[in-house]
Every structure is written in C-alpha cells, then in structure tokens.
Amino acid sequence: xxCVFCQIIxxxxxxxxxLNEAHFMAFLDARPVFKGHVLLVPKAHVETLPDLPGxxxxxxxxxxxxxxxxxxxxxxxxxxxxxxxxxVSQSVPxxxxxxxxxxxxxxxxGFFWPRTKYDIGEAxxxxxxxxxxxx
Amino acid sequence: xxCVFCQIIxxxxxxxxxLNEAHFMAFLDARPVFKGHVLLVPKAHVETLPDLPGxxxxxxxxxxxxxxxxxxxxxxxxxxxxxxxxxVSQSVPxxxxxxxxxxxxxxxxGFFWPRTKYDIGEAxxxxxxxxxxxx
Numbered sequence: 414x415x416c417v418f419c420q421i422i423x424x425x426x427x428x429x430x431x432l433n434e435a436h437f438m439a440f441l442d443a444r445p446v447f448k449g450h451v452l453l454v455p456k457a458h459v460e461t462l463p464d465l466p467g468x469x470x471x472x473x474x475x476x477x478x479x480x481x482x483x484x485x486x487x488x489x490x491x492x493x494x495x496x497x498x499x500x501v502s503q504s505v506p507x508x509x510x511x512x513x514x515x516x517x518x519x520x521x522x523g524f525f526w527p528r529t530k531y532d533i534g535e536a537x538x539x540x541x542x543x544x545x546x547x548x
Numbered sequence: 549x550x551c552v553f554c555q556i557i558x559x560x561x562x563x564x565x566x567l568n569e570a571h572f573m574a575f576l577d578a579r580p581v582f583k584g585h586v587l588l589v590p591k592a593h594v595e596t597l598p599d600l601p602g603x604x605x606x607x608x609x610x611x612x613x614x615x616x617x618x619x620x621x622x623x624x625x626x627x628x629x630x631x632x633x634x635x636v637s638q639s640v641p642x643x644x645x646x647x648x649x650x651x652x653x654x655x656x657x658g659f660f661w662p663r664t665k666y667d668i669g670e671a672x673x674x675x676x677x678x679x680x681x682x683x
Contacts, residue, residue: 429675432682441671444663449674462630463613470609471602478598478605479682481634487681488674492635495597499616500627501650515636528579536576539584539623540564546622547567547614 418507422456431483436469437476439512446513446521449488453477453510460506461499473510480512490514494521553642557591566618571604572611574647581648581656584623588612588645595641596634608645615647625649629656 420426421440428440431451439453453476459465465473477495484493494513498504515521531539555561556575563575566586574588588611594600600608612630619628629648633639650656666674 429671431675431678441675444665446663448664448666449678463617465613471606474600474605474609478600482598483678483681487677494633496631498629501652502656517636521637528581529583530579531583536564540566540576542622543566543584543618546618
C-alpha cells in the first residue's frame with residue numbers, strides 16, 4: 414500500500430527532515446498550522462498510537478521531548494502543542510505526532526473550545542465504561 | 549505551590565479516576581471536549597513534556613495507548629485525539645495528556661485548520677533553525 418510517509422522515510426519523496434535516527438524521523442509539515450510545525454514518525458509503518466511497539470515507546474517520547482524543546486530553543490516559541498489523531502482526522506494512516514510551535518496570542522486559544530459538561534450523575538457512567546475496559 | 553492535579557493525586561480533591569497505577573493517574577476532565585475525555589498525568593509533579601523523567605517515558609506512552617484503545621473499546625468511539633499543551637494554552641502547569649474520544653462528523657474536523665504555507669525557499673530556514681538545536 415502506498416504511504417506518503419514511508420516514501421519520505423525511504424528517500425523517495427522530498428521533505429525538510431529535522432531529525433533522522435535509527436527508529437524515528439521528523440520533518441516539516443508542508444501545510445503547517447504555524448511555520449516550524451513538524452511531524453514525528455516511527456520509521457516502521459504502524460497506523461495509530463496503540464499500534465506502536467513497546468520497544469519504541471521510550472524513544473518516541475524522547476524524540477518528542479527534544480522536538481518540543483527545539484520549538485522554543487530553535488524558533489523562539491513560548492511553548493508547543495504536541496498531538497496525535499488516531500483514525501478520525503488522521504490524514505495519513507501512518508502514526509505521526511504533530512509538534513507545533515506556540516506563542517501566546519497566536520490565535521489557537523480555541524483549540525479545546527467548545528467544552529461541554531456532564532449532567533448530574535452522568536460522569537460516573539462514562540468513567541465506569543472506561544474503567545471496565547482498563548481494569 | 550498549590551496544584552489541582554497534585555491534590556487529585558493525593559486524594560484531597562475528587563475526580564472520576566479511570567486509571568491509578570504506580571506512576572500515573574488518569575481521570576475525567578470536568579469540562580470535556582467530548583464526554584469521556586480524560587487527562588493522563590504523571591504522579592510526580594513535572595510541568596511540561598520535556599520535564600518528564602526518562603524512566604517514565606515508556607509508562608507514559610503505555611498508559612496513553614491503553615487509554616486510546618479504551619476510547620474505542622469502552623465508549624464506542626471511532627478514534628481518539630491525544631494532545632499535550634506545553635506552556636501556551638496549558639491551563640494547569642502539571643504535565644497532562646488529553647485523550648479525547650473522536651467520532652467522524654463530531655465537528656472537530658477543523659482542529660488543525662487553518663493551515664498556512666511556506667513561501668518559496670522559506671521552509672529550509674525553519675528546518676535549519678530546528679536542525680541546529682537538534683544536532
């Protein structure tokens with residue numbers, strides 16, 4: 414199956430690569446939320462976060478930490494936004510973590526807006542459903 | 549310093565806890581983007597993702613993987629959104645990873661909108677700045 418990220422990893426498609434290590438690569442998103450927005454991908458083709466093999470978990474966070482720091486140290490951002498879409502809103506079915514530079518007043522304050530609220534007694538039902546599969 | 553998440557972890561503030569393990573806790577966000585939205589936190593008070601100690605990286609992803617799966621298995625979601633705000637838009641200065649259930653057509657398609665684009669020759673400058681601090 415054709416995967417645009419596997420093509421970048423294989424060197425068959427161009428990208429501005431900022432990190433290239435044994436198991437991970439990070440490159441600029443061609444259509445950034447803010448300039449400097451990168452995508453961190455495992456070189457192995459896995460589709461979503463739950464599919465990431467256990468032996469890659471530590472390195473995945475280590476790279477995300479360094480990229481988050483680089484947004485501040487390299488681009489002068491005040492912070493970063495780090496996000497994964499699993500399945501829904503996932504444009505490429507190859508796990509990718511967005512690392513986006515953030516600055517106060519950049520207009521993304523509404524990222525988690527709008528919020529909703531639970532009716533009285535409703536939250537426990539949601540928690541119970543989650544607890545039942547997490548136990 | 550008073551930290552609302554440390555108070556929840558200590559049992560001094562109530563929350564609907566869905567995961568409670570040696571180093572991590574996850575509980576419902578009281579003002580969810582979608583019902584079932586949880587916050588995964590390390591029990592140790594660290595402020596941002598780059599501050600997470602190396603020995604907690606593997607467990608942090610392991611818990612996020614299980615929570616992502618639980619959104620589908622427990623709540624019938626089609627996918628999930630997993631995100632961290634570092635510093636900017638970070639309402640509580642204790643590292644927390646949002647895990648939000650997602651369903652197609654739920655109205656969050658615009659999460660990464662609007663996008664911008666690089667002028668010709670501009671992307672390499674951003675990549676160079678990131679490469680210079682990542683090397």
